[in-house]
Amino acid sequence: GAVVSQHPSWVICKSGTSVKIECRSLDFQATTMFWYRQFPKQSLMLMATSNEGSKATYEQGVEKDKFLINHASLTLSTLTVTSAHPEDSSFYICSAELGQGWNGYTFGSGTRLTVV
Amino acid sequence: GIQVEQSPPDLILQEGANSTLRCNFSDSVNNLQWFHQNPWGQLINLFYIPSGTKQNGRLSATTVATERYSLLYISSSQTTDSGVYFCAPDDYKLSFGAGTTVTVRA
Numbered sequence: 001g002a003v004v005s006q007h008p009s010w011v012i013c014k015s016g017t018s019v020k021i022e023c024r025s026l027d028f029q030a031t032t033m034f035w036y037r038q039f040p041k042q043s044l045m046l047m048a049t050s051n052e053g054s055k056a057t058y059e060q061g062v063e064k065d066k067f068l069i070n071h072a073s074l075t076l077s078t079l080t081v082t083s084a085h086p087e088d089s090s091f092y093i094c095s096a097e098l099g100q101g102w103n104g105y106t107f108g109s110g111t112r113l114t115v116v
Numbered sequence: 117g118i119q120v121e122q123s124p125p126d127l128i129l130q131e132g133a134n135s136t137l138r139c140n141f142s143d144s145v146n147n148l149q150w151f152h153q154n155p156w157g158q159l160i161n162l163f164y165i166p167s168g169t170k171q172n173g174r175l176s177a178t179t180v181a182t183e184r185y186s187l188l189y190i191s192s193s194q195t196t197d198s199g200v201y202f203c204a205p206d207d208y209k210l211s212f213g214a215g216t217t218v219t220v221r222a
Contacts, residue, residue: 034210
């Protein structure tokens with residue numbers, strides 16, 4: 001089946017540094033990918049929609065300069081948390097829409113970011 | 117955006133019991149997806165169901181699009197069913213409910 005591989009699974013970084021999270025579609029082409037954020041015991045909040053070859057569309061309240069999204073190919077989207085602070089600590093999950101011949105969306109395994 | 121309400125928020129079951137989870141949504145949607153999030157955070161797709169009923173093993177789902185709700189049935193629950201169940205209506209992007217946390221006790 002269609003798989004989205006997300007790396008790293010977890011990362012600890014110091015305040016002020018940047019962290020890059022990668023999502024790769026392994027056996028299909030993902031024109032559109034989505035990035036979510038999830039706080040403990042809460043639901044998933046959509047941060048942005050990433051389209052291959054164009055600028056990402058950010059949800060209201062999400063700082064685009066803080067969360068840089070790049071979708072340079074049909075199989076790779078990246079989220080970079082710039083100048084991370086402890087309040088950016090969260091669980092980040094990517095998702096891709098399954099295109100023709102499939103149904104729904106598939107999700108990466110998530111990245112747990114801790115900023116110290 | 118679409119508002120999603122899931123009930124109950126928490127559910128404790130004895131192994132072998134049956135249960136029903138409900139999802140109400142505020143507007144017409146193209147489709148609806150049910151997920152199970154395991155303790156490690158992985159979201160597992162259960163159903164993609166715009167209307168009607170689908171079954172997969174001990175799980176089944178029914179969506180009544182005209183009345184804007186969907187139900188997830190768990191039969192003969194097992195401890196491995198524990199986790200958070202999310203419904204997410206699809207209107208060109210998913211809107212997640214708050215989830216139902218299911219705990220199945222042996």
